[in-house]
Amino acid sequence: xxxxxxxxxxxxxxxxxxxxxxxxxxxxxxxxxxxxxxxxxxxxxxxxxxxxxxxxxxxxxxxxxxxxxxxxxxxxxxxxxxxxxxxxxxxxxxxxxxxxxxxxxxxxxxxxxxxxxxxxxxxxxxxxxxxxxxxxxxxxxxxxxxxxxxxxxxxxxxxxxxxxxxxxxxxxxxxxxxxxxxxxxxxxxxxxxxxxxxxxxxxxxxxxxxxxxxxxxxxxxxxxxxxxxxxxxxxxxxxxxxxx
Amino acid sequence: xxxxxxxxxxxxxxxxxxxxxxxxxxxxxxxxxxxxxxxxxxxxxxxxxxxxxxxxxxxxxxxxxxxxxxxxxxxxxxxxxxxxxxxxxxxxxxxxxxxxxxxxxxxxxxxxxxxxxxxxxxxxxxxxxxxxxxxxxxxxxxxxxxxxxxxxxxxxxxxxxxxxxxxxxxxxxxxxxxxxxxxxxxxxxxxxxxxxxxxxxxxxxxxxxxxxxxxxxxxxxxxxxxxxxxxxxxxxxxxxxxxxxxxxxxxxxxxxxxxxxxxxxxxxxxxxxxxxxxxxxxxxxxxxxxxxxxxxxxxxxxxxxxxxxxxxxxxxxxxxxxxxxxxxxxxxxxxxxxxxxxxxxxxxxxxxxxxxxxxxxxxxxxxxxxxxxxxxxxxxxxxxxxxxxxxxxxxxxxxxxxxxxxxxxxxxxxxxxxxxxxxxxxxxxxxxxxxxxxxxx
Numbered sequence: 001x002x003x004x005x006x007x008x009x010x011x012x013x014x015x016x017x018x019x020x021x022x023x024x025x026x027x028x029x030x031x032x033x034x035x036x037x038x039x040x041x042x043x044x045x046x047x048x049x050x051x052x053x054x055x056x057x058x059x060x061x062x063x064x065x066x067x068x069x070x071x072x073x074x075x076x077x078x079x080x081x082x083x084x085x086x087x088x089x090x091x092x093x094x095x096x097x098x099x100x101x102x103x104x105x106x107x108x109x110x111x112x113x114x115x116x117x118x119x120x121x122x123x124x125x126x127x128x129x130x131x132x133x134x135x136x137x138x139x140x141x142x143x144x145x146x147x148x149x150x151x152x153x154x155x156x157x158x159x160x161x162x163x164x165x166x167x168x169x170x171x172x173x174x175x176x177x178x179x180x181x182x183x184x185x186x187x188x189x190x191x192x193x194x195x196x197x198x199x200x201x202x203x204x205x206x207x208x209x210x211x212x213x214x215x216x217x218x219x220x221x222x223x224x225x226x227x228x229x230x231x232x233x234x235x236x237x238x239x240x241x242x243x244x
Numbered sequence: 245x246x247x248x249x250x251x252x253x254x255x256x257x258x259x260x261x262x263x264x265x266x267x268x269x270x271x272x273x274x275x276x277x278x279x280x281x282x283x284x285x286x287x288x289x290x291x292x293x294x295x296x297x298x299x300x301x302x303x304x305x306x307x308x309x310x311x312x313x314x315x316x317x318x319x320x321x322x323x324x325x326x327x328x329x330x331x332x333x334x335x336x337x338x339x340x341x342x343x344x345x346x347x348x349x350x351x352x353x354x355x356x357x358x359x360x361x362x363x364x365x366x367x368x369x370x371x372x373x374x375x376x377x378x379x380x381x382x383x384x385x386x387x388x389x390x391x392x393x394x395x396x397x398x399x400x401x402x403x404x405x406x407x408x409x410x411x412x413x414x415x416x417x418x419x420x421x422x423x424x425x426x427x428x429x430x431x432x433x434x435x436x437x438x439x440x441x442x443x444x445x446x447x448x449x450x451x452x453x454x455x456x457x458x459x460x461x462x463x464x465x466x467x468x469x470x471x472x473x474x475x476x477x478x479x480x481x482x483x484x485x486x487x488x489x490x491x492x493x494x495x496x497x498x499x500x501x502x503x504x505x506x507x508x509x510x511x512x513x514x515x516x517x518x519x520x521x522x523x524x525x526x527x528x529x530x531x532x533x534x535x536x537x538x539x540x541x542x543x544x545x546x547x548x549x550x551x552x553x554x555x556x557x558x559x560x561x562x563x564x565x566x567x568x569x570x571x572x573x574x575x576x577x578x579x580x581x582x583x584x585x586x587x588x589x590x591x592x593x594x595x596x597x598x599x600x601x602x603x604x605x606x607x608x609x610x611x612x613x614x615x616x617x618x619x620x621x622x623x624x625x626x627x628x629x630x631x632x633x634x635x636x637x638x639x640x641x642x643x644x645x646x647x648x649x650x651x652x653x654x655x656x657x658x659x660x661x662x663x664x665x666x667x668x669x670x671x672x673x674x675x676x677x678x679x680x681x682x683x684x685x
Contacts, residue, residue, distance in 0.1 A: 085322050115293060115318050116311060173329050174322075182326040186334075214341060221337030222330040 055234045057096070057153070057165050063128055064154035066094065066107070066167070072230050073143050078171050081227065082120070082139070087112040087175035091226075094153040094234075096165040105154035110175065111142070126152035162236045170226040179224050187219040254357065258350055269342050274335055281328040289321045367402050371409065378413050422641050425616070429638050432618040437495035443488040447481055454478060487629070494618070494631050500549035500642050504666050507544045507596055511587050514554050522565040524572065525583040525602070532590070544589050546596045546663035548643060553661075556636045556647075557600065560659055561585050563632060564602035566623065567657075571605040596665045599650065601658040607649070615649060 058065045072078055072090075082088055090109040095102065109124040120142045125131040129152060136142040174182075191211075296314040300307040327334070454474050461467045508531050515529045568583040588599040607615065607622075614620050616637045621630030633647075640647040643663055650658040 084325055085318055086325055116297065116314055174326050178322060178326055179330075182323045182330075185323050186327065217341055218334065218337060221333045222326065223333055225329070225333070227329070 055167055055232055056237045057094070057162060057234045058237045059162055062156060063126075063152045064094075064096070064105070064162070066092065066151045066153045066234065067149075068235075069146055069149055069151075070169075070230065070232060071143065071147065072169060072171070072228075073139075073146050075228065075230075077228050079139075081171075081173055082111055082142075083113040083115075084173075085113055085115045086173060086178055089170075089172040089175060089224075091170040091172060092151065092153065093168045093170070094165060095168075096154060097163050099161040099163070103154055103156075107151040107153050109149075109151075124149075124151070127155040128152050165234045165236060167232040167234050169230040169232075171228040171230075172224050173227050174224065176224065179222055183219040183222050186222060187215045190215045190218060250361070254354065258354070262346065262350070265346050266339075266343070270339060277327075277331055277335055277338075281324050281331060286321060286324055286328070289317055289324070292317055293321065364402065367406070371402060371406055374406070374409050374413075378409060378416075382413075418646070422646065425637065426641055428617070429634060429641075432634065433495045433497070436491040436618070440488045440491035440495060443484060443491070447485055447488065450481055451478070454481075490629055490631065494635060497635065497638055497642075500552050500639065502547040502549055502643065504545055504547050505550055507546055507548070507589050507598060507663075509543070510548070510550055510553065511557070511589060511598060514557055515587065517554075518558065518561070522561060524568055524581075525561070525565050525585055527561065528584060528586045530586055530588045544591055544596050545666040547666050548663055549639075552639045552643075556639055556661060557587070557598075559632045559636050560600045561602075564604050564657070567604040567607075568602070591665065592662075594665050595645075595662050597663065598661040599658055600661065601656060603656040606654050606657055607652040612649065612652065616647065 053068060055066060055070055056068045058067055073082065078088070088111045090111070091106065092108070093104070093106040095104050097103075105127045107124065107126040109122065112121045113119070114121060118137075120136040120139070121133070122136060122142065122145070123131055123133045134145070136145060293314055296310045296317070300310040300314075303310070454477060458467070458470055458474055461470045508529075512529050512531075515527045518527060521527075564583065564585050572581060583603050585600065585602045588601065590597050590599065611620055611622060616633050618634040619630040620633070623630075637647040640661055640663075645661065645663040648660045648662070650660045652658070
């Protein structure tokens with residue numbers, strides 16, 4: 001062995017070479033990023049229960065009340081539709097199981113934005129009681145009202161001994177009356193198109209009958225369908241109100 | 245496998261056309277609705293609504309008017325929004341309707357095609373059976389009727405073949421009938437010839453013996469008495485001789501000397517010659533289009549023996565005259581009452597004909613079936629031998645034609661004389677002197 005030659009370090013001695021400083025810095029950066037993102041996620045999850053708290057079913061003497069409605073009005077698709085001027089229908093269906101068996105109920109909430117006055121007209125009806133109406137001047141007030149809304153969704157004594165429940169909210173973009181009106185208008189528009197294109201020709205009765213059938217079939221294709229469906233498993237709050 | 249091949253081709257074609265139709269109509273049906281509910285249209289209408297509101301704020305006095313316009317436009321906007329929501333359903337329904345129409349059309353076409361295939365097969369089978377019948381020698385094969393059902397012969401290949409088979413069978417049947425008739429007539433002619441011969445020999449001997457008998461009487465008184473008796477016998481022998489002569493004339497009918505003639509002109513000549521020959525009837529000739537002997541496309545020509553045709557026509561008119569006279573006497577009709585015999589020339593497929601119609605009492609049903617057989621007559625004993633119509637028919641058959649009883653009823657009788665139509669005149673048919681060539685059949 002020559003004098004003055006560098007002796008191998010401990011790593012070299014055991015068969016490993018020392019990591020370069022740049023690599024070590026990168027690894028440290030990745031570890032730090034992972035830790036910080038974990039902390040942020042934990043913080044978000046910790047705050048989540050307050051916002052994503054499930055709706056609650058509160059059995060009363062002869063009804064079951066649905067409270068703590070989820071903030072579906074703020075949903076992007078629903079919110080974008082609410083001020084269209086059409087009547088948005090929120091159909092709430094509740095299926096519950098108790099010791100007595102299966103029970104079904106629900107409620108309907110309709111929201112129509114008056115384009116001229118810029119007011120939300122809301123009407124709702126539960127499983128019992130008369131329908132209610134109320135105007136709201138802003139979306140914020142509407143949303144606040146929705147959060148605090150208490151809907152009677154099951155009637156009778158089905159509330160006692162509720163074990164499990166399911167809530168489905170269908171958001172239907174227009175009412176049955178609006179659907180019928182559009183069907184009629186669509187049919188008339190098709191008829192106008194046919195009449196204007198055949199002004200100079202004599203159509204036979206059979207062709208006219210076929211045309212009417214075609215228009216009827218086309219118009220009746222306009223049906224109400226939900227644009228969004230929300231599903232929840234409501235929390236069942238005992239009768240004394242000490243829900244978890 | 246061969247029978248499946250068209251079905252496979254059809255199914256493949258249908259699938260390809262359905263796929264093409266589906267892809268094309270989808271592009272069309274989606275595009276028109278996309279244009280109708282385009283976001284820019286809705287944005288424009290929304291902007292218009294906002295303008296109405298702004299106008300109402302700026303011009304409060306006319307707010308009601310602005311609001312009315314606003315409501316109308318808002319209504320349209322809402323309908324378009326509903327349509328936009330239901331767009332997928334509308335497009336789907338439109339596609340379903342188009343597909344249903346397409347499917348219905350395809351089903352209809354397929355059903356029609358299959359029906360036609362089956363019909364063609366049935367027709368071919370019928371045609372095959374008809375040809376078998378024809379080959380077997382059946383007369384009057386109705387190939388067209390069998391192959392086409394109620395259809396019209398000659399529309400397509402099978403129909404044309406069926407028509408040809410039917411026409412062939414008709415010609416064969418007609419020839420068979422003519423041959424049989426000629427054979428029968430020949431047999432009758434041979435019998436008539438023998439009868440005439442057998443009658444003529446004893447008649448000659450009887451006449452000679454009668455003359456010898458007169459020579460044997462010497463007394464004038466006896467001679468006068470014998471002559472009176474022998475005159476009576478001679479008259480009877482003459483009558484027998486007349487019968488023998490008629491037999492002979494029937495047995496030795498000459499072959500026609502056929503010459504191309506204009507039938508219209510010929511019957512007009514005959515009618516003019518015999519005008520007034522029958523006091524109890526009037527003879528008429530009806531030529532179509534008012535052109536003497538012409539039918540628009542030219543004269544009605546046939547190769548006929550004019551003398552024989554005259555003989556036939558005279559015979560038919562004579563029969564009609566006798567029938568009318570008998571009817572008049574039995575009904576005690578005035579002798580001045582006249583019947584009418586009308587001769588109408590005409591033409592058919594490769595034939596020309598003369599219809600001879602009278603307004604007499606018609607032919608008795610009992611003799612219709614054997615009307616053209618020799619010795620068939622409705623006249624009394626000694627008034628006729630019943631050879632006239634047999635001779636007429638023989639003449640027509642010798643011309644390559646036919647004599648038919650078209651109809652007979654209490655309102656009259658119509659005979660049809662049919663001749664093969666003469667081919668168009670060609671230079672070769674005229675000899676060097678420019679005269680029509682003649683030949684014997």
